[in-house]
Amino acid sequence: MRLSHSFVPTIKETPSEAQIASHRLMLRAGLVRQTSAGIYAWLPVGFRVLKNIERVVREEQDAAGAQEILMPTIQPAELWRESGRYDGYGKEMLRIVDRHDREMLYGPTNEEVITDLFRQSVKSYRELPQILYHIQWKFRDEVRPRFGVMRGREFLMKDGYSFDLDYAGAVVTYRKMMLAYMRTFQRLGLKAIPMEAESGPIGGDLSHEFIILAPTGESQVFYDAAFEEIDYLGQGADGFSHDNVADLERFFKLMTNNYAATDEKHDTAKWAQVDEGRRREGRGIEVGHIFYFGTKYSKSMNATVAGQDGKPVTPEMGSYGVGVSRLVGAVIEASHDDAGIIWPDSIAPFKAAILNLRRGDAACDALCEALYAKLGAAALYDDRDERAGAKFADADLMGHPWQIIVGPRGAAAGKVELKRRAGGERVELSPEDALARVGA
């Protein structure tokens, strides 16, 4: 992308409504703009990040055996009356009446729709288990949206739903999803801690929330250092396979036997038993929540399959949510400095920015164009007619993992400067070596 012809409205001054770092930086770096309270438009750079996070989430869901579908945003009230949640959900649900006076709603979650889909088509125990997910916009009319995209009213969520024949199967599926989540967060460059949670309005009795560590997080968390040491993406004996029940059990024990709690549930007696050198404390942001809720929906909505003996069996369900749009903000909270965002390589909107410090200088222009041709869509070429200082500031603000700096002095000598955003290391080298280090 050429910055001179792009819609990347960066701003120098902080808009007064933005109080927290991620919100401020998302506005300043031109990632999003607010349309109304808790509702945002995603601009080119922000949208790229959103899609990158979505991609990682999708890959890990697929790897765990979940199948992607797409359910509608608008749902009939009727289904929610069946499950008994229509009246209970309250004002958070955006209710709509269509031209025929039918009651509809903009879905805040999809248990009812998925259960309806399931009961229409799945008839035998032999078709179980099933894990289905989609990545789609939700609307919850929060009383007080805040923190930019971290708590919007409209937000992008990956929500998955599982159907198992019995409790034992449901537990395996639950652990599978938990592993998928830990792998996802690791790939996003985040340190995540799973914590036992109340199941809330969705209902059920086994539930974990995933807190990612960020210095500006909302809640204080206490956890065992073990969580920072585990490599969820690891292979071999130390790794975990989604398909191996023993692995999943070992994994689940690691997740539940090590101490982890938010300040509200902090148990000082148990905390004291954790080896002193392994006690970790920090701030955290909730980015995911998984539930086992048994037959709450399958029962109320009459979803059954034929069991081995031909008699109807009510499947055991679970649901698995991760806030995709919230993650954009959460990643920034976890990874930024005074100058701006520091994107993890896995989701950065661009791998590298090419900074042409002297536009119009033949050697600079030629070198930049050559680099840009090689990097293509992976690069943001700052070919604007701006001063060097502005280019450096914007590149830092936007947080590209690499900056390839091309100035007249270097260009004459066939050299460029390569800067790593995280850590700020700068080296002078040949364009070829720079491309190699960037990984092109």
Next chain:
RNA sequence: CGGGGCGUGGCGCAGCCUGGUAGCGCGCGUGUUUUGGGUACACGAGGCCGCCGGUUCGAGUCCGGCCGCCCCGACCA
């Protein structure tokens, strides 16, 4: 929903108490200058002062109502 605050060129703000021709900084445009970490100067464009009503000779300023946004609390991905 309870409590608090704020709406004035694109952004950040002053002006309001004490009514009398709408300002500052940044940004934007043109020109000159400068050029390796937000260059300097000059000129210029851009505002029904959130909306509606009231008081007044006269309202950004006073009064009433409404709308929007932000912060704290309860709730959530």
